[in-house]
Amino acid sequence: MNHYPLLGSLASSFEIIEDYTYCVHEEIQVAGVNVSAGEIYLNPAAVLGTEELKFVMAHEFLHAGLGHQERCMGRDPYLWNVACDYVINGWLCEMKVGQMPEGSLFDESMKHKSAEEIYDLILTDMRKYQKLDTFRGYGKGDMMTEKGIGICGKQTPGMTMDEFCRNALMQGLEYQQSYGRGYLPAGLVQEIRALAMPPIGWDVELARWFEEQFPYMDKIRTFARPSRRQGATPDIPRPRYMQAELKEDARTFGVILDTSGSMSAKAMGMGLGSIASYAAVREVSYARVVFCDADAYDAGYLSPEDVAGRVEVKGRGGTMLQPGIDLLEHAKDFLKDGPILIITDGEIEDKLTIRRKHVYLIPKGKNLSFRVKGKVFYFS
DSSP states (O other): OOSOHHHHHHHTTOEEEOOHHHHHHTTOSSEEEETTTTEEEEOGGGOOOHHHHHHHHHHHHHHHHTTTTGGGTTSOHHHHHHHHHHHHHHHHHHHTOSOOOTTOOOOGGGTTOOHHHHHHHHHTTHHHHTTOBOSSOBTOOSBOOOSSOTTTOOOOTTSOHHHHHHHHHHHHHHHHHHHTOSOOOHHHHHHHHHHHSOOOOHHHHHHHHHHHHSOOOOEEEEOOSSOBOOSSOTTSOBOEEEEOOOOTTSSEEEEEEEOSTTSOHHHHHHHHHHHHHHHHHTTOOEEEEEEESSSEEEEEEEOHHHHHHOOOOOOOSOOOOHHHHHHHHHOTTSOTTOOEEEEOOSOSOSOOOOOSOEEEEEETTOOOSSOOSSEEEEEO
């Protein structure tokens, strides 16, 4: 608590387990953490010095406190673990907490990058990063995701361990900053502050996207008839406000809907219902809808009401979204710079080429197998 108050509040909530038999059974070479059980596992056979043990334990505390397991969000768990390890080890070196064991994941070029950014970088060279070891060992993350309550089964009443860890990390940050003890990297402070804020729902993020693409139309003044006149001066026309006139296709967007067999009817309904409601609010009269499974089916322009309730879904075969995207991008009757919204469960081809502004709407727990340029909204 005196030397590392940020981590001390977290340390008080965990049991330290040094059980060689358990580590062999769970294939833990150096260390691992089970957040739900409130346990950190250290392999006595790892032969670490005191300073190296400090580093390893601090590493596992930060995994728990920063909610890395929850933030996986459908990504590959092992590669996500590797990305988080690069970030944590960089911070601990800056904080001068203990001594980093030889062979730990560290790269000076990844300094100031978030775990999400590093994960996207890893996807560009998966062969290289799939060969790396975490503190648990080759091919396994030290964030233990296996079900169970661990050895001691320690539980925190009244809240989940994830909530407890976030609160402990926040209290430790305030204590450390109040007394000016030690150095904290700006990126770490930013992440801790972000954890204290309630998460923004996917529907709110989607609403913001619609707001960016389709700002409210300004009203304009006009003297054109019919205009308001006062009884005392009926000969004097007075201005009134009216909506600016736009072409019917001036405010529109494209929808690519994955109708393959793996896409549930509930997921399609939630996605379509959400975009229909926001389209209506932003005064978007029509959306250009294309259904995709093994082939693309052009449904043409549909009003928000039709998109929400009376769409007849065709297909339900395999999944190929590129034909639908090409259809929209080359359609002569579709707005030249119209954005595209893609609703899918992620079980699609390994690469998509999209030249327009676009976003993805994906069920929580699913992920795309390639690096994307547009935003991704995960709905539950």
